[in-house]
Amino acid sequence: MRFDEKLFSYVLEASKEFENGFDGNPVVPTAEAIANLKQFDEPTPTTSTPAMDVIKMLHEVGTPAATLSRSGRFFGFVVGGSLPVAHASSWMTTTWDQNCGLAMLGYANAMFEEVSAKWILDMLDLPADSGMGFVTGATMAGFTALSSARQKICKDFGYDLRKSGLRNAPEIRIIASEDIHTTNVAALNYMGFGRDEIEFTPVDEEGRIIVDQMPELGPNCIVIIQAGNINSGAFDDFKAICAKAKAVGAWVHVDGAFGGWIKVSKARGHFGDGMELADSWSIDCHKWLNVPYDSAISICRDRNAMMEAFAINASYLESDGDRMPNNFTPELSRRARGIDVWAALKHLGKDGFGKMIDRTCDHATWFAGALSKIGFTIMNDVVINQVVFCLVDNDDARLARIMERVASGGRAWFGPTTWHGRSVYRMSISSHETTQADLDVALQAIKDAMD
Numbered sequence: 459m460r461f462d463e464k465l466f467s468y469v470l471e472a473s474k475e476f477e478n479g480f481d482g483n484p485v486v487p488t489a490e491a492i493a494n495l496k497q498f499d500e501p502t503p504t505t506s507t508p509a510m511d512v513i514k515m516l517h518e519v520g521t522p523a524a525t526l527s528r529s530g531r532f533f534g535f536v537v538g539g540s541l542p543v544a545h546a547s548s549w550m551t552t553t554w555d556q557n558c559g560l561a562m563l564g565y566a567n568a569m570f571e572e573v574s575a576k577w578i579l580d581m582l583d584l585p586a587d588s589g590m591g592f593v594t595g596a597t598m599a600g601f602t603a604l605s606s607a608r609q610k611i612c613k614d615f616g617y618d619l620r621k622s623g624l625r626n627a628p629e630i631r632i633i634a635s636e637d638i639h640t641t642n643v644a645a646l647n648y649m650g651f652g653r654d655e656i657e658f659t660p661v662d663e664e665g666r667i668i669v670d671q672m673p674e675l676g677p678n679c680i681v682i683i684q685a686g687n688i689n690s691g692a693f694d695d696f697k698a699i700c701a702k703a704k705a706v707g708a709w710v711h712v713d714g715a716f717g718g719w720i721k722v723s724k725a726r727g728h729f730g731d732g733m734e735l736a737d738s739w740s741i742d743c744h745k746w747l748n749v750p751y752d753s754a755i756s757i758c759r760d761r762n763a764m765m766e767a768f769a770i771n772a773s774y775l776e777s778d779g780d781r782m783p784n785n786f787t788p789e790l791s792r793r794a795r796g797i798d799v800w801a802a803l804k805h806l807g808k809d810g811f812g813k814m815i816d817r818t819c820d821h822a823t824w825f826a827g828a829l830s831k832i833g834f835t836i837m838n839d840v841v842i843n844q845v846v847f848c849l850v851d852n853d854d855a856r857l858a859r860i861m862e863r864v865a866s867g868g869r870a871w872f873g874p875t876t877w878h879g880r881s882v883y884r885m886s887i888s889s890h891e892t893t894q895a896d897l898d899v900a901l902q903a904i905k906d907a908m909d
């Protein structure tokens with residue numbers, strides 16, 4: 459028999475042990491578990507080790523040092539969780555081990571991308587003929603969309619960027635929210651733009667662009683706005699900004715790493731009104747869609763702009779109607795990420811996905827209310843799943859001491875952040891695992907840590 463049943467039975471048991479530990483184990487690993495990782499740092503192996511021994515070591519030494527970031531009591535950053543269906547499809551994807559770059563290396567992979575793209579565009583009310591690339595994360599999704607934008611603008615000015623290069627290219631202006639996620643700056647850096655070249659435009663107290671204070675735009679502008687501020691969760695005024703940009707032919711890109719999904723929510727979908735007017739969107743699947751890492755989508759209204767920027771073959775335009783996955787991403791060979799996206803969407807359906815999002819937002823609202831009853835001030839308008847908080851006495855050093863005690867206690871984890879120039883704390887609820895019982899435990903952990 460070809461299949462190593464013993465090895466995979468062990469992995470099954472190890473996976474069970476890991477997930478069943480979400481309720482009792484510390485959310486962050488102990489110092490001892492982290493120190494034990496040194497065991498991996500052995501001299502370069504010259505002789506072989508049985509596969510079972512390798513995997514046993516991975517589990518026995520590696521698992522205790524894993525941060526339970528996909529569990530229900532990890533509220534730092536915006537990290538999502540992993541739906542069982544997507545976890546299982548990810549295992550199947552690895553079993554198939556197909557290169558998703560070319561359709562002939564995995565016809566199903568290309569089909570899963572095509573179908574997922576169709577469903578997502580429909581769910582989010584985006585133009586049905588948009589292009590979509592399946593990439594590692596929102597950083598790369600931003601890079602892909604912004605590179606496509608630059609390609610298109612250069613073409614509109616009669617310049618072939620891929621042929622003639624950057625040196626003599628038309629000048630492109632980047633206008634970005636002052637509160638844009640820093641990874642957009644990184645994406646622009648990869649493209650050759652410097653931080654000082656970005657025109658940062660002022661934001662209000664929730665981190666939304668103040669439309670009246672935006673600079674004059676022109677057809678050589680790329681405007682980067684947000685669906686879901688990393689701290690407050692706020693949404694930019696898509697309609698007003700897109701109207702301003704459309705009037706002069708500027709390109710609008712929406713960083714919707716998590717908030718880009720908001721339209722699937724029945725209760726909060728209106729926050730996404732006007733998002734469909736933009737030209738491109740970057741959205742993580744490993745955040746609110748709860749598929750395993752790494753997974754994100756880059757979407758461009760102008761599908762040809764993506765192909766012109768990224769297709770590896772000169773004859774990039776789709777001639778026979780078949781999707782060629784590498785036409786829409788910076789990579790050629792890659793994992794078939796579309797499979798997990800398809801599995802999660804098929805399992806949840808738009809309604810189930812919307813309910814999952816609303817549940818996390820309701821949890822955030824509840825927790826904000828509970829915090830405000832025990833001596834905290836909520837610093838943002840809790841519109842979705844993000845809560846920024848400080849102490850009522852504004853003693854940020856004491857806040858840090860309390861939250862560090864919470865973190866080291868291992869019952870819950872909240873991340874520090876900077877908001878309105880202060881060092882405060884942020885909670886993000888983006889895992890489908892979080893339950894009311896998790897919130898109760900987390901709240902008690904904070905109460906116990908207060909001096």
Ligand SMILES: Cc1ncc(COP(=O)(O)O)c(C=O)c1O
Binds near residue numbers: 597715
């Ligand atoms: C608003 C926003 N944009 C971009 C990113 C970067 O996403 P990724 O880490 O998936 O590249 C994040 C990550 O938290 C984010 O919240």
